[in-house]
Amino acid sequence: KTPSKLIKEDGDYTTTVTGTINDKDVGGISQKVMSKTNKIDKPDNVKINTGGATDDIQKALTQLSMAMGAAVIIVYLVLVLTFKGGLAPFTILFSLPYTVIGVVLALVITGETLSVPSMIGLLMLIGIVVTNAIVLVDRVINNEREGMEMKEALIEAGGTRIRPILMTALATIGALVPLLFGQDSSILISKGLAATVIGGLISSTLLTLIVVPVIYEILFTLKNKLARLFNRN
Helix, strand or coil: CCCCCCEECCCCCEECCCCCCCCCCCHHHHHHHHHHHHHHCCCCCCCCCCCCCCHHHHHHHHHHHHHHHHHHHHHHHHHHHHCCCCCCHHHHHHCCHHHHHHHHHHHHCCCCCCHHHHHHHHHHHHHHHHHHHHHHHHHHHHHHHCCCCCCHHHHHHHHHHHHHHHHHHHHHHHHHHHHCCCCCCCHHHHHHHHHHHHHHHHHHHHHHHHHHHHHHHHHHHHHHHHHHHHHHC
């Protein structure tokens, strides 16, 4: 609806333009509206602000981003207490960045945007992906305690844990497939969540089996070298 009058609010003249979004992708439409309004050539003393659903979505995205940061910190602290050290948990957290690759590709392929359901999916991925890395690293540590060399322990852990890691990932993906391809209006809202979790899980699972062992060997080799160096001194 076009504005019909100017009103004075906090000493400034304001007017409101309202509209109803009929598309299911409220977040995507809101981002397009904001992009268009930012390109409007206006005087320096004129400001354009968005509100309503757009404002609510932006607040929700901000809160979810903060929740994700808090979740990573909490997960790390719990792992430090569990493994009684900070290096192994740090190695485990290296599995998280690789979820972004799959998430971006999945959202592009499905035509979804970064919305509230997508952010909830990212929050879920933190727990799922870290669990896969924990299974792998825990096996490596147990192998080393039994007397295996680091490289031998890594190879054995990769071969032993690949099956449960892949089965967990496939089971989760299978459970989310109906949400991804469903056509019901209530399911469409969760399509972004399903695409995010499936894409992130595929990329992180494949790369966790490769990257986490490499990072583990690099960090613990460096730690052992530094320990020997300080012991000599």
